[in-house]
Amino acid sequence: MPDEHWRMGKTCRHKGKFSMLVQMVLVMSGSFFMAEKMKAIAKLKPAPGAQLIEAEIPTIGPREILVKVRATSICGTDLHIYNWDPWAAGRIKTPMIFGHEFTGDVVEAGEDVKEVAVGEIVSAETHVICDTCYSCRIGEGHHCQNCQILGVDFQGCFADYVAIPAKNAWPNSPELPDEIACIQEPLGNAVFAVTEGSELVGKNVLILGVGPVGEMAVAVAKVCGAARVIVSEPNAGRREKAKAMGADFLIDPLNESVAERAMEILGGPLVDVVIDMSGNEKAIRDGFLALRNGGRFTMFGLPSNEVTLDLADSIIFKGAKVVGISGRKIWQTWYTVRELLDSGRLDVSPVVTHTFALEQFAEAFELMRSGSCGKVILKP
Amino acid sequence: MPDEHWRMGKTCRHKGKFSMLVQMVLVMSGSFFMAEKMKAIAKLKPAPGAQLIEAEIPTIGPREILVKVRATSICGTDLHIYNWDPWAAGRIKTPMIFGHEFTGDVVEAGEDVKEVAVGEIVSAETHVICDTCYSCRIGEGHHCQNCQILGVDFQGCFADYVAIPAKNAWPNSPELPDEIACIQEPLGNAVFAVTEGSELVGKNVLILGVGPVGEMAVAVAKVCGAARVIVSEPNAGRREKAKAMGADFLIDPLNESVAERAMEILGGPLVDVVIDMSGNEKAIRDGFLALRNGGRFTMFGLPSNEVTLDLADSIIFKGAKVVGISGRKIWQTWYTVRELLDSGRLDVSPVVTHTFALEQFAEAFELMRSGSCGKVILKP
Amino acid sequence: MPDEHWRMGKTCRHKGKFSMLVQMVLVMSGSFFMAEKMKAIAKLKPAPGAQLIEAEIPTIGPREILVKVRATSICGTDLHIYNWDPWAAGRIKTPMIFGHEFTGDVVEAGEDVKEVAVGEIVSAETHVICDTCYSCRIGEGHHCQNCQILGVDFQGCFADYVAIPAKNAWPNSPELPDEIACIQEPLGNAVFAVTEGSELVGKNVLILGVGPVGEMAVAVAKVCGAARVIVSEPNAGRREKAKAMGADFLIDPLNESVAERAMEILGGPLVDVVIDMSGNEKAIRDGFLALRNGGRFTMFGLPSNEVTLDLADSIIFKGAKVVGISGRKIWQTWYTVRELLDSGRLDVSPVVTHTFALEQFAEAFELMRSGSCGKVILKP
């Protein structure tokens, strides 16, 4: 029973199963597929780049569903895979269809599936957790020790179809636009990062780095009642976008001292919460300088190297709380995302800046590489 | 040294000191006061009503300040005193100048005062805490066992001048309108009630009873990220005001089943938080019926009698958390109020519906009695 | 597939399936069962009492396990069923084998079972949760809205064999004595009640009512670092047992004012936490009188009627937190129980006072009725 691999959480779900019949590299067209084939973006060999391929439509196990993808969005992780950076080279087994953020229609459900039905529109929690480790059993599945990730550890969603465990499906309201539905997963990152560790009502928040998740974090922080959101970001275009998302003050860390400017804005050492979305060592050090005693420092951005910190001044004497964020709470964060979207409290549509056909993936990745964009959507 | 009484928290600060020279009952004018006299609204004898009197301007101790009142607002407690209900009869010692919500200018400061200076505009935390009991010493001054209340246990602010301990002064921004500055104390009640016990981001909230503090609670709950705020209130005018403050759904508990309607609105037993501002037994029972398992029930409204509850179904099987709210956190809540007002996140100005001259107090109290008003301001 | 009923959580798992071949009421012997029969204690008709019967050994579905019971203990709930009180009459459908606390050997496992294997010794979380409601999906399965209870809503463990969903099985260490293994479920109640809502390190705790779960709560509170545990209990024998479990002070509520005595012991209004295990109205009112401002009042005991409280003085002015407790956290509480037992930190063996053969059930229930016992074990 193939989907039993999920339960063990030890092995890649589709390992060795992806029969890669790359009969031809497809260019600009998906029109001549046979019924059982689909187009997909895959990393075929351990090197930079990716290819549009024709692949078999996945078959599903008794607890899996097959989803016809409506829209998928590109994550920073996908860019790492595309660029084949050291992290990707160490983690990804080729051939691999990547991509993990999506929305689509359930077109087939395994015989044991109860969570969703054919015809529903779903997105997915992309972390497939083992349900058996200590973290999973105490309700902290987002800390699962055996987590497998869609499009990283098994075949992903940059494709016409994607197979996922039914337990990972999240039903969407039919009213939710596809462009928003497919970015709920990274929006969940933003919501989790902003809300975890302390509440924000009447608090002053400094967000370091506003790529797409940072931009969403700005909007979320405002919805959570933050009095003022200060953004530090070297890219002028992203600063402007942050302003549109609700940022009250903007800092260019290349030209200003972040901590001094934040204190000047607030009239003292009054940054209650710092949220690092950059993974940049200087930004992190700046953030600790700005943080008030007793404040919260949330780490979400992934540093590419080790980071050197003065722990005494940054954390110990400050009585700081540092919160590491990975993934989203399953399903608490998803419910929060849904309620904020459904109620109209949160509008993240400005974050979506570009939409491409799946076949235009190379153009889309170049745009991602330039940084001159928010979320980029691919439509199969 | 008179202000030492504060420290002990055992006795009323001004007890026996209010030399009531009621030379005449003043009508409609304050122009002929001598320098050391002031006009004030006082309860002179243990009976309903109040009188406009001429009183001596308070003298201050070394740690007290004298404030020239700019504006004062009427609290439900003041109405209890005015009406001389059983609670008032058991608590208030006449003669008593009542009133406790105000803003004004510091015109004199005792020799040991460091907290504020002459010329500053201040409101006051109206609970004078002992600083020595266990609650005070563990940072929970709002739970002080020896709390004395301005305008209840010692002479209040329905007057040209009021004397308070300097440690109770809260400096206001000069930009803050007097009408808002003077209602920060009850706004603090609303903020404390809404925020204590669990955060509201993406949550559904049911508020029972929307007098002025309830109305403010509606606006605060929205600022805190509540997905939906449902209000149950029998008074149609107040329901309308709640709508203006941001309520998403309105229930008339006289004509609808509160719990059934709330579940209908939300599509299930999904009220995460109930905030009772009414003190009404039926409302409280309704609220528990509506509350989801594991939800929070906040009690702020004061029932006039004992309340009978099915604890098994209301609290135990539900795994409910019940949170009692009295006063405000000193000074955490005040900072939250300030940040929300200063940053423009929160607008409670619609709550203020009427302004009267101090001399028109009788008219103001009649209006309060009718319930056809929000906050009512008196200006000396 | 019979075990699918669990998923829906809507219906009783074994409803209509318990083919009651009560060929004879068995007296004092289990030796002449056929291979497919077992002895069991069942409520055959809606009236007080129970009967020893011969029943078919349960068959299991693909996600269920069959357990050969080593030991089972009698819960207060079982006594309610035995006595056929109004709660039981409203909830229990006869015929019903009751009983839910047990330990035993897995002798058969359905084809889809992965959680445990034949040969393991297991106890069970007795609340079968639906996994699909909001509470379940946010990691609060103990608040499940569709919870079904072993021995209440479907056939229980007062028998040679019991069938349970594999997901509800909790593997026991082979070193754990059967008498302790089978009382882990109520011990979990005690651990959850003691730990939920605030930590106890250096705190003073008042426990109201010390039946077996209350006795365990005394020991747990001490392990949690409580400075002093005060017990109020009218039964002298139970007070003595509480002392043996670690209680520091004992109050007889029939002869002393609980609140006055507690304050006398502590030198002031310094009861930080009250845990009601009695469900008794007077005890609950006493407890609120004793509770300090800002303290925690945990409700676990189930009042048989509605309770009348002065909410203003008991909860609102006190700033009290009231915490309703039902069940246990799945599986956080179970892990805590395991760690405390395995590490030798917690010894609850004195709570077990009597062991009977299953056939002696009538004697055991009479003893339970008398109150002159701790936990009573039945061994098939």
Place this chain on the structure above:
Amino acid sequence: MPDEHWRMGKTCRHKGKFSMLVQMVLVMSGSFFMAEKMKAIAKLKPAPGAQLIEAEIPTIGPREILVKVRATSICGTDLHIYNWDPWAAGRIKTPMIFGHEFTGDVVEAGEDVKEVAVGEIVSAETHVICDTCYSCRIGEGHHCQNCQILGVDFQGCFADYVAIPAKNAWPNSPELPDEIACIQEPLGNAVFAVTEGSELVGKNVLILGVGPVGEMAVAVAKVCGAARVIVSEPNAGRREKAKAMGADFLIDPLNESVAERAMEILGGPLVDVVIDMSGNEKAIRDGFLALRNGGRFTMFGLPSNEVTLDLADSIIFKGAKVVGISGRKIWQTWYTVRELLDSGRLDVSPVVTHTFALEQFAEAFELMRSGSCGKVILKP
């Protein structure tokens, strides 16, 4: 009014006031002091070492008390000052009587003192907080931005007498032995470090480094309900002492992999809480390796240099919470210390290993330097 400096928190209370009449360096005797003189251990010039001097008995302001020291203990900070390390050279202004942990009798109280009376036995919270900064005003005085420390920023207690602000006095029970009374301040560090951030009931704790505060932390963690306390410490004698304080498992980090050994002990990545008392970079890195996903890492030990960490693996992917600890909560932690000592729950007497006369300070500091001791007491 000299004690007003406390209020401002900006300046050293006794700065420039310590009239150092060092008429002679005293050797081994305090018998020929005049009435207004006292003996003290002072750092007279910015260099290693200290001297026994004759100094004037401090005069007190209206809100200060004069305490005749019964016993004082040596903190690691005092050793830094004695050794004149870079931190001390940058912080301490000579001449300075150092020392801050003590117990003694109140022999004089300023006219405005209400907190304690002559005749009481007191210890002191050694952090003199400003009461006016944001942290102080929100009940987080332990995060005060203007904190002044006894024996660091103003004259300390290695002397016959010490003057402190009355608000910093903590009354001791007359039954408390002097050796325990004087170490309550560092015991408060241990209690704060162990309890802050998450509760320990049934949890597995790894303590890195067991100097005296670490030893106390071991005992405190056990009192808090920790299932198992694992200690990593290179000094064999300290490991033995940790065992005596209740440690369940000992690791020598010079000969074993801390993380591997901890997981071997626990049967998996199950260290719930790491408490670093060492400030050692390798220990900190070891600790993060050992920490389970979602665990708490408490930092108390002060690294002498910046520390390099893999934040992605240590904190972000782990979803770790890092908690910086400085000082103690005022007065929550002191109450916890008192309740645990008074109730007999906690015994830290084995931590006190040596007692010297104040005149033997050089011998005491040499012993401290060797590390072959627990807490060392000096008696004037």
